[in-house]
Each structure stands twice: as C-alpha cells, then as structure tokens.
Amino acid sequence: VGPPIFTSERLYDKTQPGVVMGLAWTSMGGSSLYIESTLDKPLSYYNSENKKIYSTPQFNQTGQLGSVMKESSIIAYTFAKSFLLKRDPSNTFFQYASIHMHVPEGATPKDGPSAGCTITTALLSLAMNQSVKDNIAMTGEITLTGKILKIGGLREKTIAAKRSGVKYILFPEDNKNDWNKFPDYIKEGITGIPVGWYEEIFNFVFEKNVSNIKDVNNIKN
Amino acid sequence: VGPPIFTSERLYDKTQPGVVMGLAWTSMGGSSLYIESTLDKPLSYYNSENKKIYSTPQFNQTGQLGSVMKESSIIAYTFAKSFLLKRDPSNTFFQYASIHMHVPEGATPKDGPSAGCTITTALLSLAMNQSVKDNIAMTGEITLTGKILKIGGLREKTIAAKRSGVKYILFPEDNKNDWNKFPDYIKEGITGIPVGWYEEIFNFVFEKNVSNIKDVNNIKN
C-alpha cells in the first residue's frame, strides 16, 4: 500500500492510555497536538508497618499553557471525575491519583479552551487504563456539565488532522455549518462527527465503556 | 406553534441542578451567560478501614473571572451558606462540599458584580439538588446580607434574555424605573420581576422550598 506520506506530525503510532490527539490552530495554520497524562506517583504503597498508604489526589500541568488552557484543563478534570463517578462508581482512580498532564512540545506556548474535550478524554483514558481507538482526533471546549461548545479554525484543524493520518474528527455540533461548507477535497478521507455533549465523544472513542478491571482493581479497597 | 427563532444562545434546554442563567452586558450589547457549579469530589467515601470520610469544603472558580466577579462569587458563597443554614438547617451540603464554579465560555474574560444573585442561586440549586424553574434569567449584585443592588445594562440584558427564550427576568428593585421606561416592544413576551432581597428570588425560582431529601440524605450522619 505504499509508504505513509505525512507522518512527521504523528508523535504516536498507537496511543497509550492517558494520551489523546487534539488539534490546535495558529496564525500559521492548524496542527495536531497531543495531550499526555500520567500518574506522577503510585496510587498506593506499603509503608514500614505494612500498611497500605494511598496517594493524595493532585493535578499538575506543564507545556507552557496560558491561563485559559490551564482553567480549561481544570474544568476537564472536574468533569472527568464527575463523569466517571456516574459511569463507573466502582472506579476509585481519581480519589487517589496524582496526575501530571503535559502538552508537547514544551517550548511552544499554548492557550485557548478548545482542547477541553481532549483533556477530558485523556484523563478518562488514564483512569480506565484504556487507549482510545486509533486514528481519532477531537476539538471542542467543554463546560462543567459536559456541553461541547463551538471552537475556531475547524478548517485548518481538519487539514492538520488528515496530515497526521486521522480518520475521524470529532467537533462541536455548533460547528456543523462550518463543516458542511468545506469543499469536498478537504473532507475526503476523513469523517466528521459533530457532538453536542461529552457523552457522545466517550461512547465513540472507547472500545468498551467500562474500566479495564485488571488494573483498576489494585486501587480498590 | 412554529419553530423557535432565536435559540443559538441557549446552552441548555433544561438546566440541571447547579446551573442558572445570568445576563451579561458588554459594549457589544447584552448576552446570556450560564453559571455552572458542580462538586469536584464526592461528599464522602469509605476508606480502607470502612470509615466514612467527608470531603473538606472548598470553592474554586474558573472562566477568566476578573477580581470583582471573583469577590462577587465569594460573597455569593458566604451568603448561600448562611441562607441555607436558616432555611434548612438539616442540609449539611456546604459543610463538606468541594465546589467548582465555571462560567462559559472559557476564553472570554468576565467581570463585574451583577451575577451575584445568579451565583447564589446556582450554589443553592446544587446544595438542594433542585433545578430552578425553566425560562428564568436573573441579574443583580448581592451583598453579604442578601440585599440586591442596582445593576447596569438592564435594557440590553432584557433583549438578550428574550433572545434566549427567557419568560421571566428577575432584576433589582432599584432598576424598576429603568424597566418602567422601556418601550413595550422590549417587554413584550417577558415578565419583569423586581426584587429587593434574595429571599424573593429564592421563593420564585424553586418549585418547593426544601431540599431534595433523597439526595441530601446520603450526606447526613
């Protein structure tokens, strides 16, 4: 089938749990951008008296994020916690997890609210120890209740997504008119999925909508 | 009855507990604005020794709020706590609740004291697990004792409220003269309700003036 043509922007061949591809928009055009999240300490350990000690929940961000994007990540964190509590009350990950989120590349300043749904997905992916499906990118501001709000630069983001080998792009329902007006050559080979609420993203990107039991088990009481 | 004409500004069809529609005023005119509030951790959980652990009360804000609006939210928080203590002493929500308040859209800086009564209502709605009635928007500065103070831009706010499908707009009694001078075409289809003290807002927006017992119960001792 020949060699891939545009892969330089693709950081991951297969994303691991905690990592999700978002899309950014600058005066230079669009570009893909990864949200990475990981635990920065074990969820629990045994102390010298052989007592199980749980870590304290925390959420830190790096990646030269501006104030809007920092707030956006806190909104995503709050929403992810309440969403998982409803979806899978047995998953106690967030109760103990000290999480570090990073947005490469480290020297590039980033800002804006449109990675909200991507950050939410990265955190849920980490919490459930489940990768998102391949070839997916997403963009959309998220509110505390999971509503997905309109974003800018969908055209440039779509072009960037294709360049990174993305097959499905999830974007806010309120950007549907933008999408419909794009010429066919832009939409060729990529499927646009408009979403109104976060739940629609969740149902689309995760293979099975439950936690990966094996790994979550070890943090249960 | 035909299709709704102006709905693009309406984020929620039916607001959930913790969410209330306010109104903002800019040099560009008025616009509706939602105050969202939610718990960012469970009120309580059982630790490894099967002991019930309560969360610690906290109140965080996001949404690019300026210093006046941040203070306004703290005033609203203090007032909401003391108001609920008098209204329903059995409701211990605020004693444990770690609350995150957000004002979408995340990239738009917001400031001013006029969402005070809206924030108060959002927090009480969350605490009582009760939605406010539909089709209501409100604007008004609140003081620590629940007095509702005059605000600016009532005309623009009223127009924005109608555009968002609002049927009742609550505003400060001291703005009554403004309201009376509005031409009829502005007031058509919307009922203005002047209020002097917060209690009048509370009695108007909540169906039953008691906590939703089922949900509050689970945080009682």
Added chain:
Amino acid sequence: VGPPIFTSERLYDKTQPGVVMGLAWTSMGGSSLYIESTLDKPLSYYNSENKKIYSTPQFNQTGQLGSVMKESSIIAYTFAKSFLLKRDPSNTFFQYASIHMHVPEGATPKDGPSAGCTITTALLSLAMNQSVKDNIAMTGEITLTGKILKIGGLREKTIAAKRSGVKYILFPEDNKNDWNKFPDYIKEGITGIPVGWYEEIFNFVFEKNVSNIKDVNNIKN
C-alpha cells in the same frame, strides 16, 4: 410627616447585627457606605461521632479594598477581639468565628483608614449579636489601642450622612474644629458626637453593653 426625600443611598431600613453605616469621601463628594460582616461557617457542628467540632477563627474581606483599608480592617479585628475580651470575657465568639466582611458596592474600589471605627463596631455587633442603634453613622481611623484618629472630608461625609437619614454622626475629637466651623444649615437635624477613644463609640451605639446572652450561649463550652 410626608414621604422621605433622600433615601436612595439607604441600603438598610434597620441594620442587622454585623452591619454598620460608615462614611466615604471621594472627589465626587461624600457618600454613605455599609460595613457588612457575617459568619461564613457555623461556629460549631457535631461530627459523625457526635463530637462537637468548633470552627477555626478567620477573617476575610471583599469589596475591592485597597491595601490601607485592608490593613485598617485587620487593625479593627485585632482591637475588637481585645476589647471584647475585656468587656465580656464570657463571650468566646472570636475564638471560633470565621468572619467574612464585605463593603458594597462590589465594583467600587475603596481605600483609606477612616472606616476603622466602623469596622470595629460591625465586628463587635456581630460578636454580641446586637444591632447598633438606628440612624447612626461614624467615621474615624482606629489604632491598635482604640485611639480614634483625625480623618478628612468631614463636611462631605456629614452631608452624605444627612442624605441617608442619619441623626447622629460620630467623628474623631481631633476633627472638632472642622465641625465647629461648619455653617448651621449643614449641622441642622444632625448631632455631631466627637470621640477620642473607641470605648465612647461603644457606649453610645449599643443599647445594652453586654452580649445578647441567648445567642452567644450556644457557642459556649
């Protein structure tokens, strides 16, 4: 007796405990200004083991206060605590009280030391659960030992006080010469009360110089 003529600046018909009218002075003239104070959490509650837990003393301010007024409120807080300890050692309010002080209106920046005696009175009124007498306003810097220092703009403040229906204005003894020089039409209908020490204010504004026993009792051990 006819209708009241100037009432727009009067926020409260009857002030509640914790609220006292002060006076401000700007380039635009004088104006009345309320110091509001309230508890932002209950003094005590019963935890799950039915043990009485007392709240931790704290003092927070809102109202866009400048650094001088913030310090002034801290001086007032310190003085109020030591004053009450001497006056009524049985009153343990300040030992536990988490207090929120606010100065409406929320969007107006305020600064200066001249509300010191007003803040002191508001805090003592809250601690004793006793309203101050009606129709009183006051202005004066306070020192840590309760000395009342000279302030500016007494003329403008007196005019503003009258506009708000005030019958007695308390001001620093060192401003007595200013007062004596005011033309009669300014002093008509208002009684000026020069004070050198805070105790004189206290003795004038409170009906009974002891705590409202019924309400204070419930915070005693």
